[in-house]
Amino acid sequence: MSNVTLHGARIVVRAGALADAAAAVRDATPGCRAIVISDSNVAPLHAAPIADALGAELLTFLPGEASKSRAQWAALTDDLLARRLGRDTVVVAVGGGVCGDLAGFVAATYLRGVPVVHVPTSLVAMIDAAIGGKTGVDTRHGKNLVGAFHQPALVLIDPLALHTLPAAHRRAGMAEAIKHGVIADESYFHWLAAHGSALLAPTLGADLAQRLVLGSVAVKVGVVAGDEREGGRRKILNFGHTIGHAIEHLSGYAILHGEAVAIGMVAEARLGELAEVTLPGLADDIRDLCAALGLPVAIDAAFGTDAIIDATRGDKKARGGAAEYALPMRLGEMNDGGGRYALAMDESLVRAAIDASR
Ligand SMILES: NC(=O)c1ccc[n+]([C@@H]2O[C@H](COP(=O)([O-])OP(=O)(O)OC[C@H]3O[C@@H](n4cnc5c(N)ncnc54)[C@H](O)[C@@H]3O)[C@@H](O)[C@H]2O)c1
Ligand SMILES: [Zn+2]
Numbered sequence: 001m002s003n004v005t006l007h008g009a010r011i012v013v014r015a016g017a018l019a020d021a022a023a024a025v026r027d028a029t030p031g032c033r034a035i036v037i038s039d040s041n042v043a044p045l046h047a048a049p050i051a052d053a054l055g056a057e058l059l060t061f062l063p064g065e066a067s068k069s070r071a072q073w074a075a076l077t078d079d080l081l082a083r084r085l086g087r088d089t090v091v092v093a094v095g096g097g098v099c100g101d102l103a104g105f106v107a108a109t110y111l112r113g114v115p116v117v118h119v120p121t122s123l124v125a126m127i128d129a130a131i132g133g134k135t136g137v138d139t140r141h142g143k144n145l146v147g148a149f150h151q152p153a154l155v156l157i158d159p160l161a162l163h164t165l166p167a168a169h170r171r172a173g174m175a176e177a178i179k180h181g182v183i184a185d186e187s188y189f190h191w192l193a194a195h196g197s198a199l200l201a202p203t204l205g206a207d208l209a210q211r212l213v214l215g216s217v218a219v220k221v222g223v224v225a226g227d228e229r230e231g232g233r234r235k236i237l238n239f240g241h242t243i244g245h246a247i248e249h250l251s252g253y254a255i256l257h258g259e260a261v262a263i264g265m266v267a268e269a270r271l272g273e274l275a276e277v278t279l280p281g282l283a284d285d286i287r288d289l290c291a292a293l294g295l296p297v298a299i300d301a302a303f304g305t306d307a308i309i310d311a312t313r314g315d316k317k318a319r320g321g322a323a324e325y326a327l328p329m330r331l332g333e334m335n336d337g338g339g340r341y342a343l344a345m346d347e348s349l350v351r352a353a354i355d356a357s358r
Contacts, residue, residue, distance in 0.1 A: 002214055006221045007133060009151045013126075013214050015206035017158035018046060021119055022053035025092055028154035029115050032090035035083075037076060037103035039063040039095050042121050045164050047094035050119065056092070057083070061102070065253065068098050068138050070146065076106045090115045090153065096122035096169070097129030101147070104135030108150035115153040121161040123173025124258060127180070127216035130155045132224045132234075142314065149229065157217070159209035163202065170200060172258025174293045175240075177212065179265060180219035182286060183236045186332030188215040189289070196292050235341040236334040239326045240265030243354070246311035250303045255296070262295035263357070271345060271353035272327035272335070279330040298358055305354045309347065323350075 004011045010028065017024070025034055034056040038047035041063045051058035059079055061067045080089065093103035093116060100118050107116035120130035136147015162170060174192070181189025191211070192199065199212055220237070227234040244264025248255055255263075266287045272278025287297045299308070312323035324342035327335045337343045 002210075004217065004221050006131065006225055007151045009133065009153070009155060011131065011155040011157070011217060011221065013157045013159065013210065013217060015158065015160050015210050017156050018050070018119070018161060021050045021156055021158075024154060024156050025050075025054060025090065025117050028117060029090040032088050032115060033085065034090050034092050035059065035080065035085060036092045036094060037061075037099060037106065038093075039067065039099050042095040042099065046119070046121050046161055050092065050094055054092070061099075063098070065098060065138065065143075068102050068136075068143075070137050070139065072102060073105055073109075073137050076103070077110055080106070080110055085110075087111050087114060090117060092117045092119060094119040094121060095125070096120070097125045100125050100129045101135050101144070102137060104150055104152070105137055105147055108135050108148040113150065116150060118152045118155045120155070120157055122165055122169055123162060123213075124169070124176060126157045126159065126162075126213050127173065127220060128176050130157070131217060131220045157213060159204075159213040160206060162204055162209055167200065167202070168256060169258075171294050172256040174199065175258035175262040175265070175290065175295055177216045178286065178289055178293070179237075179240055179261060180216045182265065182269075182282075182328055182331060183239050183326075183334050184219045184222060184332060185215065188219070189331055191215065193289050193292070196289070200293060232339065233336075233341055235324070236326045238324075238342060239328060239334065240268055242312050242323050242325050243267045243308065246308045246314075247299065247303055249311050249314065250307055259296050262290040262297055263299055266290065266297050267299060267353050267357040268325055269328060270356050271325060271349060272329075274349050274353055274356075275327070275345060277327045277329060277335050282328060282331060285331065299354060301358065305351055308354055309350060312350075325350075 034054045036051040036058045043060045091107035118130040120126045133151040240261045244261040248260035269283035322344040326342040
């Protein structure tokens, strides 16, 4: 069992925690009436038992990114209003990152804000989406463009929920875990490399699952702790995401986010090497670990270099039209970019890094 606090939010990581989630929700939000929100994959597996134990209604939506919409936000909000739920409501989000972002945004805005408890069930949600207080939905102009910062009352993580997570999503989550090792924890990176195939096994043991999640949560918490609203150091979490988002976008979201991040990390580490920011050899080390975990590492010929560079400019985090890159110096340490943590790079270097990553 392990407890961390981040911006007032208690984060609990404990194998078996789902079994007494109802008591944990009641403790975190005394006197509140719970409403549980989940997608229809996770609802029967993990959300229904929690709703039953709480004596709460369970609202579900269709799985997938398409549900992270204003329409789905409106439908859920209307449902809460129709039930005449008051300010003493706690929203319990049980599911992957889509559920956490969507239900978190419902909670952030319902009656100007009611508490939310996150019970993340995908690896991406456990080590990334549920931590840091960002909630929101997508629009046709791009992902995550409408939302709010809303710190949860509790984040309850049971790493054993990974047992039911489909393999492709487990792998995709591993890309973010690898990223955490690269940006801030060299020994965690080596630990991932040493336990790679065991971490992907469907019957992942409690000890390994706990260490996998805790190592990554510690990095995310450490980075976000000093930078709640993404003014500075939090940008290092975007390593691999500038080129990664571009590729994810160009694939029409056929490539999973984590897969695109794996490709993006290799290409951006190459960029760092070309810019003489990154110790030579790191791009190969990241490539080897990603590949060993079954993640894609090369940029497909279907995505032209011009198209990728163009797409990096569409990234929300690109300020004034220039894409920014958070680059590692060496394993476990990012370049602080003179306090800006992410820098615009010469286009010829970006082009060369992309071409070298095919
Ligand atoms: N708020 C943030 O800071 C933040 C950070 C990272 C990602 N995100 C967001 O998270 C989303 C991606 O999250 P995701 O990868 O979890 O996607 P997701 O929520 O769509 O979950 C992936 C799939 O796994 C299923 N699933 C989840 N847990 C399961 C379980 N234990 N057993 C069986 N099936 C399970 C879901 O039904 C879904 O089909 C994106 O929308 C992304 O923008 C947000
Ligand atoms: Zn990511």
